[in-house]
Amino acid sequence: MKTRILTILVTLAMCWVQARPASPAESFSVNGLKVIFVPNKANDIIAVNMYLRGGSATLDMRQAGIEDLALRVAILATKNFPKEKLNAELERMDTRMFAAAGRDFSSISLQCVQQNFTRSWKIFTDVLLNPSFDSVDVELEREKLLSAIRQSKDDPDQYLSSLAMEAYFVDHPYSVDPSGTESTIRSFTGKDLQSFMRGRMATSGMLLVVVGNTTREELEKMVNESFGKIPQGRYMASLPPAVSFQTPSLKVVRRELPTNYITGYYPAPQTGTDESYAMSLAESILQFRLFEEVRTKRSLSYAPVSGLGGLFTNYGMIYVTAVQPETTVTVMLNEVKKLQSEPVSEKILNDQRNQYLTRYYLRTETNGSQADLLARYELSGAGYLKAEKYLESIRNVTPEAIQKVCQKYMHNLQFVLLGNPAELKLAPFTY
Numbered sequence: 001m002k003t004r005i006l007t008i009l010v011t012l013a014m015c016w017v018q019a020r021p022a023s024p025a026e027s028f029s030v031n032g033l034k035v036i037f038v039p040n041k042a043n044d045i046i047a048v049n050m051y052l053r054g055g056s057a058t059l060d061m062r063q064a065g066i067e068d069l070a071l072r073v074a075i076l077a078t079k080n081f082p083k084e085k086l087n088a089e090l091e092r093m094d095t096r097m098f099a100a101a102g103r104d105f106s107s108i109s110l111q112c113v114q115q116n117f118t119r120s121w122k123i124f125t126d127v128l129l130n131p132s133f134d135s136v137d138v139e140l141e142r143e144k145l146l147s148a149i150r151q152s153k154d155d156p157d158q159y160l161s162s163l164a165m166e167a168y169f170v171d172h173p174y175s176v177d178p179s180g181t182e183s184t185i186r187s188f189t190g191k192d193l194q195s196f197m198r199g200r201m202a203t204s205g206m207l208l209v210v211v212g213n214t215t216r217e218e219l220e221k222m223v224n225e226s227f228g229k230i231p232q233g234r235y236m237a238s239l240p241p242a243v244s245f246q247t248p249s250l251k252v253v254r255r256e257l258p259t260n261y262i263t264g265y266y267p268a269p270q271t272g273t274d275e276s277y278a279m280s281l282a283e284s285i286l287q288f289r290l291f292e293e294v295r296t297k298r299s300l301s302y303a304p305v306s307g308l309g310g311l312f313t314n315y316g317m318i319y320v321t322a323v324q325p326e327t328t329v330t331v332m333l334n335e336v337k338k339l340q341s342e343p344v345s346e347k348i349l350n351d352q353r354n355q356y357l358t359r360y361y362l363r364t365e366t367n368g369s370q371a372d373l374l375a376r377y378e379l380s381g382a383g384y385l386k387a388e389k390y391l392e393s394i395r396n397v398t399p400e401a402i403q404k405v406c407q408k409y410m411h412n413l414q415f416v417l418l419g420n421p422a423e424l425k426l427a428p429f430t431y
Contacts (some may be wrong), residue, residue, distance in 0.1 A: 025374055026216065030223045032232035033203035036374050036384050037219055038211040040367060046117050046212030047367035048110040048124060051375050053205045055104045057173035057240050062187075065145065065180015067200075068101035070193040072141045074131035080124055081427055083134070092210060095120040097127065101178040104240075104312045105207075105379050111368055114213045118222075125226040131197055145185050151216045152179075156418055160319075161259045164416045167251050168265040168315060173240045195283055202233025209369040209375045239381060240313040243267055245412040250429040252417045260325045260419030264429070267409050268314040272382025276314075277393045278401040279409065283308055283316060284356045285344060285402070289335045294320065300328045312380045316409065327430045333413075333431050336408050339406040343399040357394060 025038045056067065075097045076264040077083040090097065093116040098109045108127060112120035152158040162177070169175045200206075206227075210219055244267060269275035283306050290304040305319040318336070322328035344352075364370050386393075415429045 003137050018378055025388060027384065028216070028220060030220065031228045031230070033223065033227050034207055034378075035219070035223055036209045036371075036378060037216055038367075038370065038374070039213070039215065040211055041213050043367075043380060044114040044213050045111055045367050046114055047210075047371045048109075048121070049209045049368065049371045049375060050108050050124075050128060051207040051209070051379060052106045052200050053207065053235060053237060053379060055102045055180035056132060056176045057103050059176050061176060062184060063177065063196075064176050064184045065101075066184070066188055066192065066196050067106050068178055068180060069138075069141060069185060069188055070131075070133075070197050071106060071144060072101035072145070073133055073137050073193060074197060075108060075127050076135055076137045076236075077132045077140075079130040079132050080126050082132070083137070089119070089123060093120060095123070095160055097124065100199075102174075103174050103178055105375075105402075106178070107375075109371075117214060121222055121226070128326070129201060129226070129230070131194070133194045133197075134401065135190055138190045138193065142185060142188075148178060149182055149185065154409055156255075156257060156261045160193065160263055160416060160418045162321070163251070163253055163418065164263050164265055164317075164414075167249075168414050169243065172243060174311065174313065189421060202231045202235060203227060203234035204233045207375060207378060209371040209378075211371045211374075233262065237379075237381065239270070240311075242313055243315070245414060247415070248412045248430045250415040250417065250426060252424065254420050255276040255418055256313055257419045259321045259323050260417055260421055261319075261321050262325055262329060262415065262417045262419075263317055263319040264413035264415040265309075265315045265317050266411065266413050268316040269405065269409070270314060270382075271312060271380040272386045274393070274401070275405050275408075277390075278397050278405040279316065280308065281349070281353060281394065281397050282339060282402045282406050285348065285352045286318075286335060286339060288352060289338075290318070290320075290332055293331055293335055294328060295371055298331065300324060300331065300387055304328075304332060318413075325417060325419070326425055329415075330416050330428045333428070334409050336406070336431070340403065340410065343403045346399065349397070349399055349402070353397070357391065360391075360394075 023039045025036055027034060027036045030033065056064065077086055081089065095112040095116060100107050110120060110124040152162065166175065171196060208223065269279050286306040290306055294300050294304040294359055295302060301320045301322045303321065307317055309315040309317065318332055320328055320332060362374055373382045374387050378384040411431065
């Protein structure tokens with residue numbers, strides 16, 4: 001049954017890929033602003049994503065959360081489009097805008113249909129260049145962020161993730177949380193947000209990616225009219241430093257919970273390298289094996305997980321909730337050791353590769369997700385052209401490459417346990 005379902009999924013995905021527009025990405029610059037464009041006439045949707053380079057990794061602790069709050073408020077109203085007018089225009093055109101802040105970059109995104117592109121673009125660019133930062137909007141978004149920060153400690157998974165990031169990225173640029181803290185979010189004024197946003201509008205620190213049914217000529221003209229005269233600035237891109245640990249560790253945070261929440265982090269290869277493709281498949285294979293060994297065979301946990309963090313200075317992780325943490329983690333680490341000591345068979349690799357590629361096709365189905373993939377490669381320093389070779393690179397991964405990358409990176413795990421186990425031996429966590 002599993003084989004049949006997999007075959008159907010892969011067949012559907014491959015049919016979709018054959019129908020997917022094969023237009024290559026191209027790039028050009030306007031006033032120092034790099035633009036990546038993929039024409040797609042298969043549908044009338046246009047995805048426009050403006051990325052602000054650096055993210056919270058370029059901030060200090062006192063600024064934690066300022067970009068998140070600024071972007072959330074910016075998309076609500078501008079000098080030329082007050083809140084009610086902006087909302088009415090977006091609803092009439094069925095245009096959508098989103099804002100997101102992260103450790104490596106932040107973004108404001110636009111999704112519209114081709115016939116409303118010109119008007120939607122005017123709103124989008126006004127959000128970037130002329131946000132009003134109305135005091136009512138500032139306070140409303142501030143309270144939303146404060147509420148989310150408070151609630152994050154009540155959610156064991158979110159709290160565990162926060163604890164793990166703090167433990168793993170100590171004294172590192174990634175230690176600045178893009179969501180901020182209660183104290184920093186409370187401290188920002190509307191003028192602070194306005195000044196910060198104005199400083200971000202320098203073309204050297206921006207990247208525009210557009211995927212959709214338009215032409216380069218039309219796009220280049222619009223970009224020049226909107227961003228042709230803003231400052232270029234002197235932003236210099238650089239990756240945050242690599243993280244390495246000489247010994248494994250375990251941090252225990254006591255909390256009365258019905259189970260224990262456990263995660264372990266370790267370094268992972270940078271985006272766009274041969275090692276990164278091998279690690280992606282290694283994590284996929286490990287996820288399958290953890291599910292089989294931990295959940296199916298032993299019923300030790302409902303949801304064991306293996307994955308990658310997705311940061312430019314990346315990390316891998318294993319995660320589980322377990323009443324018997326020592327036993328469960330031992331089983332999980334045995335599967336890690338198996339990947340390091342035994343090359344996977346060609347059959348297992350091909351099966352997992354097909355599943356991985358199916359998930360990839362589904363993840364990149366929309367114009368917006370394709371724009372995100374191109375941007376991630378470009379912003380990471382790998383270059384957007386490497387994104388177009390992603391499938392080829394995944395298909396070229398060998399069993400030997402998977403074994404080698406597991407041997408190189410999967411050791412000295414930094415574990416964090418949130419819970420209250422009656423007894424806990426350190427030995428199972430020292431790998």
